[in-house]
Amino acid sequence: MGLNEHLTRDGFVTTTLESVVTWAQRNSLWPMPMGISCCAIEMMAFGGPRADSSRFGSERFSFSPRQADLMIVAGTVTYKMSWVVKKIWDQMPDPKWCIAMGVCTSSGGMFRSYPVVQGIDQFLPVDAYVAGCPPRPEALMKALMYIQEKVSASKPTLANFGKDTGTVNRGEIITI
Amino acid sequence: MSTTFETIIAVAKAVTPNVTPVEHHGDLTIHVDRDHFMDVLAELRDNPRTKFNMLVDITAVDKNTSPDRYDVVYFLLSLEFSHRVRIKVGVRDDRMELPTVVEIWESANWYERETYDMYGITFEGHPDMRRFYMPEDFMDADGTQLYPLRKDFPLMGIPGSLPLPPKEEI
Numbered sequence A: 001m002g003l004n005e006h007l008t009r010d011g012f013v014t015t016t017l018e019s020v021v022t023w024a025q026r027n028s029l030w031p032m033p034m035g036i037s038c039c040a041i042e043m044m045a046f047g048g049p050r051a052d053s054s055r056f057g058s059e060r061f062s063f064s065p066r067q068a069d070l071m072i073v074a075g076t077v078t079y080k081m082s083w084v085v086k087k088i089w090d091q092m093p094d095p096k097w098c099i100a101m102g103v104c105t106s107s108g109g110m111f112r113s114y115p116v117v118q119g120i121d122q123f124l125p126v127d128a129y130v131a132g133c134p135p136r137p138e139a140l141m142k143a144l145m146y147i148q149e150k151v152s153a154s155k156p157t158l159a160n161f162g163k164d165t166g167t168v169n170r171g172e173i174i175t176i
Numbered sequence B: 001m002s003t004t005f006e007t008i009i010a011v012a013k014a015v016t017p018n019v020t021p022v023e024h025h026g027d028l029t030i031h032v033d034r035d036h037f038m039d040v041l042a043e044l045r046d047n048p049r050t051k052f053n054m055l056v057d058i059t060a061v062d063k064n065t066s067p068d069r070y071d072v073v074y075f076l077l078s079l080e081f082s083h084r085v086r087i088k089v090g091v092r093d094d095r096m097e098l099p100t101v102v103e104i105w106e107s108a109n110w111y112e113r114e115t116y117d118m119y120g121i122t123f124e125g126h127p128d129m130r131r132f133y134m135p136e137d138f139m140d141a142d143g144t145q146l147y148p149l150r151k152d153f154p155l156m157g158i159p160g161s162l163p164l165p166p167k168e169e170i
C-alpha cells in the first residue's frame, strides 16, 4: 500500500522517528560546492536544468559550510589549498559526506607533480570517488544517489537520544 | 631578417655593442650581458622607434651547466607597433642575483617574485622579494630552501617538505 492510500484512508501513517529523519536527510543533501578548478563547471551543469540536482533535493548549493551535508570537492587540490579544504570540512556539522569529483581529486590525475595532493583521501574521509576528467554530470548524479543509499543505510546521528548511533561507514571506494 | 628586427637590434646596439641577436622561427632573441641589460631595456621602452611599453613576462631557464647556469628572460611587447622581443641575461650559479626592473615596468613585481620562487634568483632592489606560489617555509629537512623549477629538483617533490592536514580518526 502506498503512502497516499494510507493517508487518504486512515489519515495517518506509523513509522519510527529514525526512519523519518533518515528519509528527510537523504532527500535534502545540501552540497557544499568546493569547486577549485575545471570540474566545478560540470558541477554547475549538475545543478542546472538538464541534469537538475533538485530532483534529489540537492539544488540548494550551500556557500556556507555550516548549512551543508555533502562536500563535493571538484578540482585539483594543491598542498597549499589542502588546509583550506580541511578547514571548510571541519566547519560542516555532522553527519557529513564527501564526494571526490574527478581524477585530480581522487588520485592527483594528470598532475603527477610536487604541488598537487595525490588524492584527497590522504586527509579527508571520502565516500565516493567519481572517475573522469571531468566526469559527466550523470556520473556526479550517480555518486549522489550512492550517497543517498549510504544515508538510508546508516542510522541518523542527530536523533540518537543517547543510543548507539552505529558507525558511519566512510572510506568505501566505488567507481562510477 | 625583417626591417622591424633590424630596428630593434640597432636600438639595442646603440646602447652597448655587447648584444647578440638570434632569430629563430621568426622570433627575435637578444642576449645582453648583466652590466648593460637595464640600459638596453630602458632604451627599448623609451626609444620612439621601438616603444616596448609592455613587459609580458619574466621567467628563467635552468641550463644545468656551471657556472653559467641560468638565463633570465624578459618578454617585451610594443602595443603601438605590435612587435615582440625576448631579452636574455645570463646568471651565474655563484652570483644568483640581478637588479630589479620594477622601475622600468611595474608589472615586473610579481614576475620577479615568481622567478625567485621557482629558481631562487633574487632581484636586488625589489620592493617585496617573497615567495609567490610556494609556502614561505618550503624547505627540506636540513632547512635548505627548495626551488621547484631547478633541474635538480625531483618531479614529485621532497617528501615532508609540504605538510598535509592530519587525517581525522573515524
Ligand code: SF4
Pocket: A037, A038, A039, A040, A074, A075, A076, A101, A102, A103, A104, A105, A109, A132, A133, A134, A135
Ligand atoms: S579531473 Fe580534469 S576536469 Fe577535473 S579538475 Fe582535474 S583536470 Fe580539471
